[in-house]
Amino acid sequence: DAGVTQSPTHLIKTRGQQVTLRCSPKSGHDTVSWYQQALGQGPQFIFQYYEEEERQRGNFPDRFSGHQFPNYSSELNVNALLLGDSALYLCASSLAPNPTQYFGPGTRLTVL
Amino acid sequence: KQEVTQIPAALSVPEGENLVLNCSFTDSAIYNLQWFRQDPGKGLTSLLLIQSSQREQTSGRLNASLDKSSGRSTLYIAASQPGDSATYLCAARFRAGNNRKLIWGLGTSLAVNP
Numbered sequence: 319d320a321g322v323t324q325s326p327t328h329l330i331k332t333r334g335q336q337v338t339l340r341c342s343p344k345s346g347h348d349t350v351s352w353y354q355q356a357l358g359q360g361p362q363f364i365f366q367y368y369e370e371e372e373r374q375r376g377n378f379p380d381r382f383s384g385h386q387f388p389n390y391s392s393e394l395n396v397n398a399l400l401l402g403d404s405a406l407y408l409c410a411s412s413l414a415p416n417p418t419q420y421f422g423p424g425t426r427l428t429v430l
Numbered sequence: 431k432q433e434v435t436q437i438p439a440a441l442s443v444p445e446g447e448n449l450v451l452n453c454s455f456t457d458s459a460i461y462n463l464q465w466f467r468q469d470p471g472k473g474l475t476s477l478l479l480i481q482s483s484q485r486e487q488t489s490g491r492l493n494a495s496l497d498k499s500s501g502r503s504t505l506y507i508a509a510s511q512p513g514d515s516a517t518y519l520c521a522a523r524f525r526a527g528n529n530r531k532l533i534w535g536l537g538t539s540l541a542v543n544p
Contacts, residue, residue: 324473360519360534361474374531408473417462417523419532421474 320345322411322422330428331399339394339425343411349373350392351419352384353408361408367392368414396427404429432457432524436535443510444543451505451538453520458498461523465494465505468517468537477518478505482525510542 323342331337343350349368353361363376367386386392390411396403406426410419433456443449453463462481466474478487478494480503486495493506503522507514517539521532 322473358536360521360536361532362534363531366531376531406471406473410474418464418476418479420476421466423473426471 322409322420324407324409324422324425326425327423328426328428330430332430333399333401335399335429336395336397337399337427339396339407339409339427341392341394341409341411341422343390343392343409344420347411347413347420348390349412349414350386350390351410351412352392352394353410354378354403355406355408355424357405364394399429401429403427432522432533434520434522434533434535436518436520436538438538439536440539440541442541442543445510445512447510447542449507449510449540451507451518451520451540453503453505453522453535455501455503455522455524455533457524458501459525460496460498461525463494463496463503463520463522464532465492465503466519466521468519470517474519507540510540512542512544514542515540 351366352364355361365375370386381397383395406424408424409422412419435454464479465477480496491508517537519537521534
């Protein structure tokens with residue numbers, strides 16, 4: 319039974335570029351949440367997707383957008399990258415309405 | 431404002447010691463609280479989830495308690511081992527507002543020395 323997977327594991331971009339991160343939820347899960355974790359900080363909630371729609375959003379600018387596909391996988395897109403976007407991006411999946419989330423290994427994004 | 435605080439930020443103990451990690455939250459109207467483990471540069475592993483109707487949960491050498499009235503949760507680790515070295519984060523969901531969003535503490539970095 320595959321757990322939550324994320325790709326790529328590491329990514330280096332320059333300021334102003336755009337990036338797409340991918341997440342496949344745990345088998346049987348239908349809800350995907352994205353978090354940003356800066357070094358030495360706790361995860362910050364970006365948004366959550368369920369039934370291909372954004373259900374809830376944290377305090378992130380519109381540069382951060384997402385998508386959920388019919389197979390429940392999800393993408394996180396960040397436009398016009400800033401140095402401050404450098405972080406570990408975590409994806410978590412769950413099966414509604416159970417709130418227990420399972421986390422992927424994360425994607426380490428470095429913006430130069 | 432709903433906040434989650436973890437103290438201490440870092441802890442170093444000798445192998446075999448029993449230890450307690452603390453998590454406090456500002457809103458007693460909690461929906462549930464979850465403890466996670468994070469190894470350096472890695473993702474999060476869920477350890478224990480306590481619903482608001484529960485007082486504690488146990489898994490192996492781990493025991494988590496929840497006291498809504500005092501706004502506190504503790505994670506007890508028995509007979510600590512070097513493999514327990516990691517950052518431990520607690521996160522809470524609250525009934526007020528949207529209870530699907532986790533509010534995170536900053537974590538306690540634990541080092542268990544052989």
